Amino acid sequence: MCLAIxxxxxxxxxxxxxxxxRVQFGGxxxxxxxxxxxxxxxxxxxxxxxxxxxxxxNREEAERTCQLLGAMGITED
Amino acid sequence: xxxxxxxxxxxxxxxxxxxxxxxxxVDEIRRLAGTxxxxxxxxxxxxxxxxxxxxxxxxxLPENIEFIHGPGCPxxxxxxxxxxxxxSIAQRPDxxxxxxxxxxxxxxxxxxxxxxxxRGMDVRIVYSPSDALKLARLHPEKHVVFFAIGFETTAPSTxxxxxxxxxxxxxxxxxxxxxxxxxxxxxxxxxxxxxxxDGFIGPGHVSTVIxxxxxxxxxxxxxxxxxxSGFEPLDMLQSIVMLLRQLNAGECKVENQYQRVxxxxxxxxxxxxxxxxxELRPSFEWRGLGFIxxxxxxxxxxxxxxxxxxxxxxxxxxxxxxxxxxxxxxLKGVLKPHQCRLxxxxxxxxxxVGALMVSSEGSCAAYHNYEHRKAALTSLSASx
Ligand code: SF4
Numbered sequence: 178m179c180l181a182i183x184x185x186x187x188x189x190x191x192x193x194x195x196x197x198x199r200v201q202f203g204g205x206x207x208x209x210x211x212x213x214x215x216x217x218x219x220x221x222x223x224x225x226x227x228x229x230x231x232x233x234x235n236r237e238e239a240e241r242t243c244q245l246l247g248a249m250g251i252t253e254d
Numbered sequence: 255x256x257x258x259x260x261x262x263x264x265x266x267x268x269x270x271x272x273x274x275x276x277x278x279x280v281d282e283i284r285r286l287a288g289t290x291x292x293x294x295x296x297x298x299x300x301x302x303x304x305x306x307x308x309x310x311x312x313x314x315l316p317e318n319i320e321f322i323h324g325p326g327c328p329x330x331x332x333x334x335x336x337x338x339x340x341x342s343i344a345q346r347p348d349x350x351x352x353x354x355x356x357x358x359x360x361x362x363x364x365x366x367x368x369x370x371x372x373r374g375m376d377v378r379i380v381y382s383p384s385d386a387l388k389l390a391r392l393h394p395e396k397h398v399v400f401f402a403i404g405f406e407t408t409a410p411s412t413x414x415x416x417x418x419x420x421x422x423x424x425x426x427x428x429x430x431x432x433x434x435x436x437x438x439x440x441x442x443x444x445x446x447x448x449x450x451x452d453g454f455i456g457p458g459h460v461s462t463v464i465x466x467x468x469x470x471x472x473x474x475x476x477x478x479x480x481x482x483s484g485f486e487p488l489d490m491l492q493s494i495v496m497l498l499r500q501l502n503a504g505e506c507k508v509e510n511q512y513q514r515v516x517x518x519x520x521x522x523x524x525x526x527x528x529x530x531x532x533e534l535r536p537s538f539e540w541r542g543l544g545f546i547x548x549x550x551x552x553x554x555x556x557x558x559x560x561x562x563x564x565x566x567x568x569x570x571x572x573x574x575x576x577x578x579x580x581x582x583x584x585l586k587g588v589l590k591p592h593q594c595r596l597x598x599x600x601x602x603x604x605x606x607v608g609a610l611m612v613s614s615e616g617s618c619a620a621y622h623n624y625e626h627r628k629a630a631l632t633s634l635s636a637s638x
Contacts, residue, residue: 181407181459183266183515195418203264210384212414213523222266224462224515227354227404228382229411231524232462232515234266239514246275246488249282249495 181226183234184209186219200225266514270486279491280314286498292318294450295497296587298440299457300327300615301485307624309487319494322587323617325439326457328403329356330585330609330616331540332432334573337362340401340430341370343566350376350393352386353401359612363573367401383415383429390419390427397426399562402433407459409433409551410524413531416553416560430562431553433532436460437468438549439540444476448588453497455490456482458512463528465520466508473506484512531557541575541609542585581608584617591621598622 184202189211191197196211200223210229217223223230287293297303303323306312312321325331341362344351351367358368358379371377376396380386386400402412412429419427436457443449456469461482469480479500483493493511500507510516531553538550553561575581579601580594591597591610601607603619610616614623 181462183264185265194421210411210414213410213521213527215523224459226407226459227411228384229414231407231410231459231521232517235514235517239266239269242489242492242511242514243269246279246492249275249278249492 181224181231183222183224186211186217186221186223188219198223198230200230267486270484270488272488275488276314276491279488279495282495283319283491283498284316286495286502287316287318289316289318292320293498293501294320294322294452295455295494296322296324296443296451296453297455297483297490298324298326298436299455299460300324300330300613300617301459302455302457302483302490303327303617304615304620305485305487305490307620309490310624311487311490312624313628315494322451323584323591324454324587325443325540325543325585326405326436326460327610327613327615327617328405328408328432328434329360329613330581331434331439331542332360332403332609333539333541334362334575335539335571336432337367338364338573339568339570340399340432341367341375342569343399343430343562344370344375344377346397346566348395348397350378350389350396350398351401352378352380352389352398354381354403355379356613357401357403359606360609361606361612383412384418387415387419387424387427390424394426397428397565399566400427400429402429402431404433405436405457405460406433406463406528407457409532410463410521410527413527416531416557417527419560420557425559428560428562428565429553431532431551433551434538434540435534435549435551436464438546439543440472442540442543442546442549443586444472444478446586449586451478452501453478453506454480455493455497456480456508458482458484458489458516461510461512461516461520463521463524466510466516466518467520469508473508477506479506479509481509481511482516484515539572542582576607579608581610581618584610591618592625594618598625 184200187199189198200209217233222234224232390398481493532551533554583589610618
């Protein structure tokens with residue numbers, strides 16, 4: 178139910194105060210509301226739940242998590 | 255780590271399914287878990303329950319790590335009386351009931367929404383609240399009622415849709431609001447005397463909205479660590495590593511494994527929309543957990559016109575679950591799904607008795623599907 182998946186913003190548009198975008202998930206493209214992610218723009222990845230983007234994926238943090246995982250068992254006690 | 259460019263490469267997904275890293279992380283979990291101590295970890299969110307079975311995490315983790323499935327499956331915790339109430343509104347010939355696909359097979363006393371649809375009721379599956387509003391625009395002669403369920407992940411989208419209905423002056427639309435909030439449910443679980451837990455895997459997408467601060471009391475007052483986690487296998491395994499490190503060091507903190515998606519402060523715009531449209535209900539009934547005060551949302555007076563509960567007369571009858579069904583005990587984590595006396599016999603995903611067998615995130619359905627896959631694999635390898 179709380180499933181939300183990351184997709185890439187292809188283009189944005191604004192009409193009567195609402196911001197929407199076409200977002201690509203693998204091979205599927207959907208129309209998504211950007212009202213809750215004012216900072217997101219074309220090329221960004223957003224996490225989408227029931228038609229609304231609820232978070233912009235932070236690339237640096239994604240990298241950091243991957244690095245921590247890569248270092249698992251090597252650096253830690 | 256660069257995503258290898260496979261045909262169906264999913265960025266921010268595939269990186270967190272890397273087999274070699276999974277092996278390494280599981281090794282680390284084994285080392286940290288040792289053999290002397292038993293760890294009871296509750297994954298709060300149904301999405302995590304689903305992932306545990308879907309990715310077979312149970313099979314690769316040491317036996318002394320036990321998952322207790324939490325209450326974070328909105329379909330599962332909705333009491334039957336509320337389903338009956340929603341269906342009673344839809345009895346009216348001028349009403350179209352719009353619901354998420356997850357709701358369609360949930361049993362009410364007189365059958366599920368799907369069965370009512372087969373008997374002629376106008377029930378439509380929608381993917382989002384805004385699709386329900388679209389239906390209202392398309393059918394000005396009808397009144398569209400959106401059957402809203404979900405935690406804080408979903409509630410902001412409902413709020414946004416109600417605000418839009420008001421702004422556009424759409425009056426043939428209302429919401430039957432069943433949104434619930436996760437913190438009071440976690441408190442109820444921690445307060446229940448038969449519950450022993452060592453720590454929590456915190457809900458990833460709820461936290462996208464509410465942030466990590468609302469969990470601080472769990473660490474500070476209850477002395478339990480909690481790690482907010484993503485949903486890919488490596489996310490969950492890393493969260494388990496973080497939990498075990500805390501537990502072994504005798505610490506209890508709120509940690510955020512899912513930093514790429516969850517900001518510590520949550521999503522301000524989403525919280526603002528919720529505050530605009532909703533207020534807390536004094537009390538709401540949860541299946542298995544009973545009445546919990548201030549645990550659910552209702553539409554406030556400013557938006558009363560879009561509140562289906564104010565527009566329509568509801569029977570509001572409390573219905574008890576079939577006595578043989580043990581959904582309550584499973585929801586509280588007291589019983590494992592297969593320990594329910596109906597599991598796999600009277601109650602199956604094809605013919606569900608309880609809601610936990612309906613939603614793919616319900617622990618009974620997740621467990622049932624997993625056992626089936628496993629049995630199929632075993633028979634395959636036996637015949638090979
Ligand atoms: S097996 Fe069916 S009746 Fe038993 S707890 Fe699960 S959903 Fe409820």
